[in-house]
Amino acid sequence: MNQIQLNKELIKQIIAQDRKAQFQLFELTKRMVYSLAFRMLNNEDLAHDVLQETYVEVFQQIKNLKHPEALVSWMKTITARKAIKAGKKQFEFDQLDQHPDPIDNQFDSWFDGEILDQAIRELPPGARAVFMLVAVEGYTHKETANLLGITESTSKSQLNYAKKLLKTRIKNLINA
Known part of the structure; x- marks a missing residue:
């Protein structure tokens, strides 16, 4: 992923609901988000759902992000939580x-x-x-x-x- 393009200006544009900026963030990070979701869930359909839900939350909550440099970590945390929620029924822990x-x-x-x-x-x-x-x-x-x-x-x-x-x-x- 190209960190240079994930800057404060892009985040400001996303906060301002700029659709081009939102699409740019999506394009820069979609593989990372999907990969994490798929590897946790081992299910393509659930991973696609998590991908979509992650970006909905990111675009709704990005205005609350205090440290733009933490954007990628924040997105991974959202993705992990959404994947856990989606996979709760399948996450059984063997004795x-x-x-x-x-x-x-x-x-x-x-x-x-x-x-x-x-x-x-x-x-x-x-x-x-x-x-x-x-x-x-x-x-x-x-x-x-x-x-x-x-x-x-x-x-x-x-x-x-x-x-x-x-x-x-x-x-x-x-x-x-």
């Missing part, structure tokens, strides 16, 4: 004591983003949501727990579980 630990061999194989993306999409919904928020988006376990309505320890254990599953799934995909 980890019911699952044996995946094989923990040394992991040194090369893989590409497509394999990683596929492995992330195959994670159980709760583990995927925690992984996306903590490992990808940089939320703390406390923030993640608050967003998902779980405990911090559940967030930590789900992240660990997601990493173990990813390791195993990536190995399987590479060897397939």
